[in-house]
Amino acid sequence: MAEENVVRTRNVKKVFVMGNVALEALKGINLEIRRGEYISIMGPSGSGKSTLFNMIGGLDKPTEGKVYIDEVDVAQLDAYELAWLRCRKIGYIFQTFNLIPVMTALENVTLPMTFAGMSTDESIDKGIRLLTMVGLGDRFQHKPIELSGGQQQRVAVARALANDPAIVLADEPTGNLDLKTGKEIIDLLRKMNKEQEVTIISATHDLKMLDVSDRVFWIRDGKVERVERRADLDLNIGTVEGE
Amino acid sequence: MAGQEGKIGKQVVLPLSKAVEISVKSIKTRLGRSMITASGIVLAIAFLMSIFVSSSINKALLEKGSAEIRIQLQDLGGEEQAKQMWLVVLSLLVCVVGIANAMLMSVTERYKEIGTMKCLGALDRFVIKLFLLESGFMGLIGSIAGALLGGLLMTVVSGINYGLEVITKFPVVDFLYYFAIAVALGTVLSVIGAVYPAYTAARMVPADAMRSEI
Ligand SMILES: Nc1ncnc2c1ncn2[C@@H]1O[C@H](COP(=O)(O)OP(=O)(O)OP(=O)(O)O)[C@@H](O)[C@H]1O
Ligand SMILES: [Mg+2]
Numbered sequence: 134m135a136e137e138n139v140v141r142t143r144n145v146k147k148v149f150v151m152g153n154v155a156l157e158a159l160k161g162i163n164l165e166i167r168r169g170e171y172i173s174i175m176g177p178s179g180s181g182k183s184t185l186f187n188m189i190g191g192l193d194k195p196t197e198g199k200v201y202i203d204e205v206d207v208a209q210l211d212a213y214e215l216a217w218l219r220c221r222k223i224g225y226i227f228q229t230f231n232l233i234p235v236m237t238a239l240e241n242v243t244l245p246m247t248f249a250g251m252s253t254d255e256s257i258d259k260g261i262r263l264l265t266m267v268g269l270g271d272r273f274q275h276k277p278i279e280l281s282g283g284q285q286q287r288v289a290v291a292r293a294l295a296n297d298p299a300i301v302l303a304d305e306p307t308g309n310l311d312l313k314t315g316k317e318i319i320d321l322l323r324k325m326n327k328e329q330e331v332t333i334i335s336a337t338h339d340l341k342m343l344d345v346s347d348r349v350f351w352i353r354d355g356k357v358e359r360v361e362r363r364a365d366l367d368l369n370i371g372t373v374e375g376e
Numbered sequence: 377m378a379g380q381e382g383k384i385g386k387q388v389v390l391p392l393s394k395a396v397e398i399s400v401k402s403i404k405t406r407l408g409r410s411m412i413t414a415s416g417i418v419l420a421i422a423f424l425m426s427i428f429v430s431s432s433i434n435k436a437l438l439e440k441g442s443a444e445i446r447i448q449l450q451d452l453g454g455e456e457q458a459k460q461m462w463l464v465v466l467s468l469l470v471c472v473v474g475i476a477n478a479m480l481m482s483v484t485e486r487y488k489e490i491g492t493m494k495c496l497g498a499l500d501r502f503v504i505k506l507f508l509l510e511s512g513f514m515g516l517i518g519s520i521a522g523a524l525l526g527g528l529l530m531t532v533v534s535g536i537n538y539g540l541e542v543i544t545k546f547p548v549v550d551f552l553y554y555f556a557i558a559v560a561l562g563t564v565l566s567v568i569g570a571v572y573p574a575y576t577a578a579r580m581v582p583a584d585a586m587r588s589e590i
Contacts, residue, residue, distance in 0.1 A: 192495065193583035203383050212499065213386040219582075220388050220497020231492045231586070235405040236398075248388045248497040292496070 138204065139299055139332050140166040140189055145198035147184050147355075158184040160355035161198065166334060168299070171326045171345055174336040176352035182336035185352070186304045189334065190225060191218055203299065220248045224293025224331075226303035230285040232277040238264060238288045239273035245295040263291040267321060283314035290321055294329070301325070303335040307342070316341055390502040399509040406482075413478035414518035420471030421522030421562040422529070427460050428554035429530040436547040437538060445538050468565060475569030479511055483577040490577050491585025500578040507574035508567055515566025516559065523558040527551060 147159040158181045166172055174182050187193040188200055191207050200207045202222060210218060219225075232241045239260045246256035264273045267287040277285050286306060293301050303322065307315030323345040326333045335342060343349060343366055351358040403410045437445050483490070490503055535542045 187583040190495070192586070193581055205384055210384060213388070214384045216388045216494075216497050216499045217385045219495055221385065225495045227586070231488065231495075233489055233492060235402050244493075245496040247394050248390060248502075250387060250389045296497075 137168050138165045139168045139170075139202070140164070140334065141201040141204070142189070143199040143201075145185070145188055145195045145200060147181075147188065147193075148196045158355055159188070159195070162188075162352075162355075162357055164350060164357060164360075166332060168332055169326070169330045170347045171323065171333045172335065173342045173346040173349045174334065174352055175338070175342075175349055176358075178338075180352045181355040182352055183304055184355075186302055186334075186336050190223055190302045191215055216248075220245055221296045222299050224295070224298040224301040226286070226289050226293050226301065226306045228305040228308035230277070230282070230289050230309070232285055232288055232292075234277055237274050237276055238269060238280065238291075241277070241288055242273075242292045242295055245292060249296045259295070260291070263294055264288070267291045281314075282310050283317065286310060286314075286318050287321065290318065290325070294325060294331070297329070298331060300332045300334060303333065303337075305337055305339075306335060307337065307339045312341075315339060319345055388497045388499060388502075390498070390505065395502070395505050395509055399506050399513060402506075402510055403513055409482065410514055413475065413482070414514045414521075416471055416474035416478065417515055417518030417562050417566055418522040418525065420467045420474075421519045421558050422526030423467045424464050424561070425523040425526030425554065425558045426530040427464055428558065429527045429551060430534060431457070431460075432547045432550035432554065433531070433534045433538075433542055436545050436550070437541060440545050441538070441541055445541060448538070468561070471562075472565050472569045475511065475515070475566050476572060479507065479570040479573040480576075483507065483573040487577070487580065487585045487588040490580065491582045491588075494580075494582040494585065503578035504574045507570055507577060511566045511570030511574075512563055515563040518566070519559040519562025522562060523555050526558075527555065 142162050142164050145159055145162040146157065149156045149158055162181075162185060174185065176182055184193075188195050189202075191200075191202070191210075194208065202218065207215070207218070225231075232238075233244065236244065239257065242260040242263055243253075243256040246259060247253075251259070261270070261273060264270055264287075267290050269284060269287050269291070272280065272284065277288070280288065286309075289306075293303075301322070306322070307318055310318060319339070319341055322333050322335070325331055326345075335346075343363075347363055349361045349363075349366065351361070434449055438449050441449075493503060531542065531546070
């Protein structure tokens with residue numbers, strides 16, 4: 134199982150057309166991510182990280198090329214299968230948290246379980262368990278607006294794990310958090326990665342993320358510039374910070 | 377790769393009870409704006425109901441009222457009635473457009489929420505279901521309020537014109553009948569007004585929905 138690719142992309146391209154201007158945001162991305170890895174996707178603003186995130190997460194379609202999740206071509210899925218994939222296979226975390234504002238923390242976490250067909254009692258038990266795990270056991274009746282950014286992101290982490298996904302995709306999960314809170318979220322993701330063996334793929338600017346990543350994909354201008362393992366990283370951080 | 381097939385399932389669900397719970401919560405939490413949306417329905421249905429009630433009171437008085445009132449009523453021609461129907465149709469039209477407009481706005485400001493729901497596994501029809509339920513509930517409540525308002529107001533006005541006989545000869549059965557019609561019509565029109573906005577919202581690609589920063 135160790136060699137299994139949970140995500141694989143083949144020459145993924147994405148062109149945005151605005152009026153008569155075409156912008157090639159992704160210029161042929163090839164990558165393979167194995168089950169249980171913690172991957173960071175690094176790159177300057179506008180390099181195409183979020184676009185890639187959307188392609189891998191089945192949130193948008195590539196203009197060209199293929200995305201495989203568990204060796205299934207995402208483009209071949211019908212609407213039901215795609216919804217199922219988003220519901221059960223992938224958990225999403227966003228820079229802006231994206232909790233449903235009218236729902237409490239617990240309701241936010243249990244919503245994907247409802248979609249997955251779990252009974253209300255069962256989902257409440259599991260929701261409380263997940264919220265306790267992310268350190269919010271006592272805040273589950275609060276609405277997002279009553280929680281701090283860090284707390285909201287913890288709810289989002291719990292929600293992403295609601296249906297025991299194979300993959301958690303995070304787009305700049307620490308982007309709106311201060312240093313310390315950001316570190317806590319990174320550690321939390323690392324813990325989930327270790328304990329639940331969930332594959333984490335995180336787009337980020339955050340150099341703190343490098344410490345915990347198994348591999349880092351450096352993206353520039355819509356292309357994968359280089360891929361580094363953690364062991365090779367330390368040498369290069371200095372140059373990045375000097376940028 | 378062999379043995380990988382069947383890994384992707386198909387079933388995602390949103391039970392009606394949950395959908396009702398979510399849409400009611402959404403109305404309650406946004407009470408202020410829900411009331412603004414509903415006020416259009418209240419007014420249109422109040423207008424409709426007032427015309428229903430005044431015509432059924434007139435009819436009752438023509439049949440059973442005192443001679444004096446009957447003479448008074450016979451002076452009102454049928455021309456009046458045709459004009460009133462036209463006004464009713466117009467007001468209902470305005471009501472539908474108003475609801476569609478309000479729903480469209482509420483959809484636009486919730487793009488991100490809709491995108492998020494789709495990320496969590498919502499099908500297009502879950503989104504449609506939620507918006508139609510929401511609009512249906514607002515329509516129901518707004519129509520009941522409007523029908524009560526219009527009905528009561530017209531009864532009072534008739535009472536002032538024709539005196540106590542309006543109460544003693546009050547057409548109760550007709551009133552209930554028209555009340556039901558007005559409420560049903562208001563609810564149905566609210567749902568119709570929400571179809572297009574809900575459909576637009578549901579069909580959005582999640583990535584685009586999430587990008588909108590409002
Ligand atoms: N829906 C869209 N329509 C048009 N252009 C888009 C769209 N989405 C992204 N782009 C463009 O594609 C390029 C890559 O954008 P993307 O959001 O993927 O960058 P990013 O690496 O996530 O940047 P950041 O670090 O600032 O979030 C940018 O030039 C952006 O303007
Ligand atoms: Mg981005």
